[in-house]
Amino acid sequence: MTHHALEITGVSKTFTSGGSSKLVLEDATFHVKEGEFVSLIGPSGSGKSTLFHLIGGLEKPGSGEIRIGGRLIAPMERGLIAYMPQNASLLPWLSVARNIEMALEIAGIDRKEARNMARKWLTRIGLERDADSYPHALSGGMQQRVSFLRALLSPQPLMCLDEPFGSLDALTRQHMQTWLLSLWEEDRRSVLFITHSIEEALLLSDRILVLSTAPAKVIREIEVPFPRPRGEQLWSDPVFNELKREIYGLLTPAVQTGGRV
């Protein structure tokens, strides 16, 4: 029997602090198929990062089930996803090359082979000359590339990317999107991707889940119809612009609150 890469069923989460409590996720239910690229788009504070923390075992769900590769995960069970947080999470005391080698060694590759592979990959992403630098010496875009590469080379079949390009300037972000797309289209890992950019979601995803304000629910599911490989030619596709308008409409406050302001 084949399993989905990720299945979230009826997941709720309430945060309690200082005597007050906030329901952040209510009965969240969705899945990511094997090899599928799914984006979550929703208002700020709707609970997207919280969802990732539950999947990654950093927080405990209040109720509901999370299955990764068909297996029900225990609350706070870690190590089952390749995770890339909002800010590049490189180990500052290791060189760029060592940061990559570590991901490979964790995947069970021996040190010598990891070293060769890291050099090869750094050359592929145009950072061969930075292999021995420390992360702080790299620009934000370069750090994000290394951080993405670490997630890509991690052994877990599901990658969860939390707004990986949010802190980059518009031009670097566009380069990173097409770069990620070309790498991803080669081996099609299962991806759950958080973004605030409608264009980014349309360019990258097979499916987009639009979330409501907290407590977050999936208010619309959009199958993105464009064939792959995709590229910047999409920007001028009329269907792209139609979908963009539709999602934009779903994210306006009036729709989000059901007419209540």
Ligand SMILES: Nc1ncnc2c1ncn2[C@@H]1O[C@H](COP(=O)(O)OP(=O)(O)OP(=O)(O)O)[C@@H](O)[C@H]1O
């Ligand atoms: N550990 C925590 N304790 C208390 N409240 C929390 C905690 N973590 C998150 N929250 C609250 O849960 C809500 C959802 O936060 P979350 O970071 O998941 O939203 P988000 O959709 O990822 O937002 P953004 O798009 O701005 O990154 C927010 O109101 C936040 O303040």
